[in-house]
Amino acid sequence: MLSLKRDKKEEEEGGGNPFNNLEKSTVLQEARTFNETPINPKKCGHILTKVLYIINQGESIGQTEATEAFFAMTKLFQSKDPILRRLVYLGIKEMSKIAQDVIIVTSSLMKDMTGKEDQFRGPAIRALCSVTDHSMLQSIERYMKQAIVDKVPGVSSAALVSALHLGKGSHEVIKRWVNEAQEAVNSDNVMVQFHALGLLYHIRKSDKLAVNKLVSKFSKHTLKSPYAYCLLIRIAAKMIEEENAGSDSPMFDFIESCLRHKSEMVIYEAAHAIVQLKNTTAKDLAPAVSVLQLFCSSPKPTLRFAAVRTLNKVAIKHPAAVTACNLDLENLITDVNRSIATLAITTLLKTGNESSVDRLMKQISTFMSEI
Amino acid sequence: MDGGLLEPSLYSIKAIAILDNDGNRLLAKYYDETFPTSKEQKAFEKNLFNKTHRANAEIIMFEGLTCVYKSNVDLFFYVIGSSQENELILASVLNAFYDSISQILRKNVEKRALLENLDAVFLAADELCDGGIIMEADSNSVVQKVAIRNDDIPLGEQTMAQVLQSAKEQIKWSLLK
Numbered sequence: 001m002l003s004l005k006r007d008k009k010e011e012e013e014g015g016g017n018p019f020n021n022l023e024k025s026t027v028l029q030e031a032r033t034f035n036e037t038p039i040n041p042k043k044c045g046h047i048l049t050k051v052l053y054i055i056n057q058g059e060s061i062g063q064t065e066a067t068e069a070f071f072a073m074t075k076l077f078q079s080k081d082p083i084l085r086r087l088v089y090l091g092i093k094e095m096s097k098i099a100q101d102v103i104i105v106t107s108s109l110m111k112d113m114t115g116k117e118d119q120f121r122g123p124a125i126r127a128l129c130s131v132t133d134h135s136m137l138q139s140i141e142r143y144m145k146q147a148i149v150d151k152v153p154g155v156s157s158a159a160l161v162s163a164l165h166l167g168k169g170s171h172e173v174i175k176r177w178v179n180e181a182q183e184a185v186n187s188d189n190v191m192v193q194f195h196a197l198g199l200l201y202h203i204r205k206s207d208k209l210a211v212n213k214l215v216s217k218f219s220k221h222t223l224k225s226p227y228a229y230c231l232l233i234r235i236a237a238k239m240i241e242e243e244n245a246g247s248d249s250p251m252f253d254f255i256e257s258c259l260r261h262k263s264e265m266v267i268y269e270a271a272h273a274i275v276q277l278k279n280t281t282a283k284d285l286a287p288a289v290s291v292l293q294l295f296c297s298s299p300k301p302t303l304r305f306a307a308v309r310t311l312n313k314v315a316i317k318h319p320a321a322v323t324a325c326n327l328d329l330e331n332l333i334t335d336v337n338r339s340i341a342t343l344a345i346t347t348l349l350k351t352g353n354e355s356s357v358d359r360l361m362k363q364i365s366t367f368m369s370e371i
Numbered sequence: 372m373d374g375g376l377l378e379p380s381l382y383s384i385k386a387i388a389i390l391d392n393d394g395n396r397l398l399a400k401y402y403d404e405t406f407p408t409s410k411e412q413k414a415f416e417k418n419l420f421n422k423t424h425r426a427n428a429e430i431i432m433f434e435g436l437t438c439v440y441k442s443n444v445d446l447f448f449y450v451i452g453s454s455q456e457n458e459l460i461l462a463s464v465l466n467a468f469y470d471s472i473s474q475i476l477r478k479n480v481e482k483r484a485l486l487e488n489l490d491a492v493f494l495a496a497d498e499l500c501d502g503g504i505i506m507e508a509d510s511n512s513v514v515q516k517v518a519i520r521n522d523d524i525p526l527g528e529q530t531m532a533q534v535l536q537s538a539k540e541q542i543k544w545s546l547l548k
Contacts, residue, residue, distance in 0.1 A: 017391075017486055049490045056398060056493075058409030082518060086494055093497075119518055126501060154516060161504050164381060191507055198381035198504075205379075227505065230457055234379035265459040272457065301429040302439060306458040337428035 019053045027054055028065050034072040041081035048073070048087045055094050063098060070099035077108045085112075085120060089127040102131040106140075114143060121147070122158035129162035134170045141173060148180040148196075153189035160184060160195035167202055178203050185218070190225035197228045201235055211239060219254040226263040233258055233266070237273040246279040259291055267291055268306055275314050282321045289314060289321050296328040301337050308332055308343045315350040322351045333363055377455040382503040384461070385436060385451045387468060387496060391482050392445040394420030398496060402503030405436070420447065430458060439465045444481040444544050448472070463508050464499065470510035471495050475517065479540050491517055 027050045034044055051069065055061065061069075073095075076088050092109075096102045109131070112124035125147055132140060147159035160181065167174040181203065184196035197218070204210040215236050223229055236251040245251065258270035271288040274280065292314075295307035308329065315322045322329075329351075332344035348360055386406075388399040394417050406412040419433055423440055424447065430439050432454060439461045440449045450465040469480075475491045476484040485492055494517045498507055507513050 017482070019486060019489070045490060049493070052493055053489065056400075057396060058412060060409070083490060083494075086517075087490055090493060090497055119516065122516070123497070157506060158501075161381070161501050161506065164504065165502055191505075195381065195504070201379060202381075227460070227508070230460060231379055231381070234377060238379055265457065265463065268459050269457050300462075302458050302462040305430045309458075336426075337430065338426070339428065339431055 019050065022050055022054060024054055024059050024061070027051055028061070028069055031069045031072050034075050037078075039076060039079040039084075041079050041084045044076055044079070045081070045084045045087055048076075048084070048091055052087070052090060052094065061095075061098055063100060066095050066098040067100045070095045070102060071104070074105055074108070077105075082117075082119065086123055089123045092127045093130045096127075096130045103133075103136065105131060106136070110140065110143065113147065118152050118155070121150075121152065122154035125155065125158040126162055129166055132166070134166075134173075137166065137170055137173050141176075145177055145180050148177060149183050153187070153192050156184055156187065156189075156192045157195050160192070160199050164195075164199050164202055167199075171203075174199075175203055185228075188224065190227065193223060193225040194227040194231065197223075197231055201231070208239075208242070211235065215239065215251060215254065219257075226261075226265050229258060229261065229263070229266045230269040233269045233273050237277060240277060240279075244279065247281070247284040252277075252284075256287060259287055264295075264303065268295065268303070268310075272306075272310050275310055282318050285314060285318060285321045289325065293325045293328055296325065296332060301335075301340065304332065304335065305337065305340050305343070308340055308347060312343050312347040312350075315347045319351045322347065326351060326356070333360075377453065381505075383452055383456055383505060384464060384500050384503050385453060386449070387451070387464075387500060388416060388447075388449040389472075389485070389492075390416060390420055390447045390449070392424070392447070394424065397446070397482070397485060398492060400496060400500070402500070419449065423447070423449075430462070437461060441465055441469050443469075446480060446482055446485060460505070464505055467508045467510045467513060468496070468499055471499070471513035471517075474510060474514045477537060479537065479544075481544060 027047070030047045031051060033047060073088055073091050076084055079085065092105055106128065109124045109128040112120045113128060115121065128140065144159055144163060147155050148163065150156045150159070163174055163177060178200065181196050181199045184192055185200060187193050187196065200214065201211065204214060215232060218232055219236070223232065233255055236254055240249055240251050243249070255270050255273050258266050261267055271291050274285060274288040289311070292307045292311050295303045298304055311322055311325060311329070326348065329344045329348050333341055335341045335344065345360060345364055349357060352360065385403055386399065386401045389397045391397055396413065396416055399412065399416065401412055406415050415434065419438060422433060423431060427442060429441065430437070435454055436451050437454050437456055437458055438449055438451045439458065440447060442448070448465060448469050450461050450468060452461045472492060472495060473480050475488055475495060495513055498513045498516045500506055507516070
């Protein structure tokens with residue numbers, strides 16, 4: 001017990017945080033060590049971590065200082081140390097928006113992105129795309145297309161996500177990568193599939209017919225990724241809204257079929273989408289409401305929260321559809337999570353009749369002080 | 372609170388953060404313009420911390436955003452998304468975030484260990500989310516991609532001292548909790 005106390009005391013005296021009192025100027029001064037040869041990966045890695053910490057704390061770094069540190073950092077490409085190399089990629093991403101002439105690292109990053117070390121390739125692509133401007137995009141286009149269909153999931157995902165970031169500015173170039181994205185949707189990897197579907201939709205979203213085809217193709221149980229399913233449900237819901245269609249639309253059938261998916265995430269996304277649609281009748285809502293009712297008694301607070309929040313939305317338009325859940329909602333009034341309890345009460349106030357409201361008011365007053 | 376349907380997009384995360392038990396930032400990444408300046412971000416973090424540090428309720432609506440969170444000893448992990456975002460997606464990211472950091476710190480999820488491995492923690496956060504897009508939601512894949520040195524020593528090959536050290540830490544923290 002004595003040593004335990006001592007430990008605690010030592011910790012307090014040491015401040016606990018070795019990064020606590022870092023001075024921006026001192027750290028940037030230390031970054032000059034990067035110019036020394038031979039490179040000491042451990043020491044440089046530690047300094048670079050300090051630089052990243054300073055940036056993460058929200059300290060603003062001036063353009064001149066940033067540029068100087070950026071150029072010092074490029075010297076570290078000579079080292080083969082995996083951790084140091086990865087920290088350099090992070091440093092490049094953090095400083096690419098502040099420092100000048102960042103395109104200087106393009107060739108080093110291109111070498112890493114097409115190199116043999118798989119663990120460098122994905123991160124190198126992401127760093128490369130953060131320094132690439134639209135005039136330079138054409139020169140890396142060929143490599144990006146190859147990376148999208150790469151068999152290493154990390155590489156493919158990195159390329160797809162970077163393409164999407166780049167697509168904000170240069171839609172024309174990204175459009176030409178549609179075939180590669182289409183191939184990547186068939187990947188066995190859940191994240192690659194999700195990213196590829198996202199890119200594909202982004203490219204096609206202005207073409208209604210193409211989006212329609214996209215949904216009907218992938219809604220036939222060809223997706224493995226629950227994340228991709230959630231995205232597809234959102235796309236389908238948007239189509240229904242735009243076409244002002246009702247529950248007779250094949251899109252609606254797809255969303256409803258997702259209520260029987262094995263992943264809770266997908267089931268909830270589908271229920272949420274159905275509830276949010278404009279042209280739904282109380283009958284269309286019934287299956288969605290009953291899965292939400294099941295979620296109300298889940299041991300996971302997040303799931304209970306999600307369910308009761310969605311039921312609360314249903315109660316605004318169709319209070320009658322929620323009455324079946326009243327008993328489950330009453331159990332949630334005393335939930336340890338106050339947000340869940342509050343949502344349950346407001347929902348019940350919308351659906352309940354006079355006598356139940358009286359009872360509710362009594363229950364609320366018991367913990368009113370805690371809110 | 373309601374804004375109809377969410378535009379289908381891969382961008383689902385607004386911010387991730389790790390705070391210490393005084394609400395100070397150890398790591399924070401903001402992926403959009405909800406809190407444009409560092410001052411607003413820190414104010415948000417302080418308020419969020421004040422709201423969440425006592426009740427471990429896992430999820431809260433805060434300033435019009437959905438925040439899922441988790442804490443251990445002296446660390447608080449947060450994942451923040453829009454109020455229309457699927458809460459379960461945010462929770463899956465939080466779990467991957469927490470579990471990967473826990474693996475990197477060899478189950479010593481506490482401030483001192485985190486600061487000793489800050490480089491790996493930065494790398495893990497980068498593998499988890501890129502510019503607001505979920506990159507990886509499986510903690511094993513995140514740890515594998517971070518590929519930090521001597522991370523995968525199986526129990527049999529650890530020295531007795533290492534095992535004792537980690538046991539000591541665990542007991543210490545369970546007492547201090």
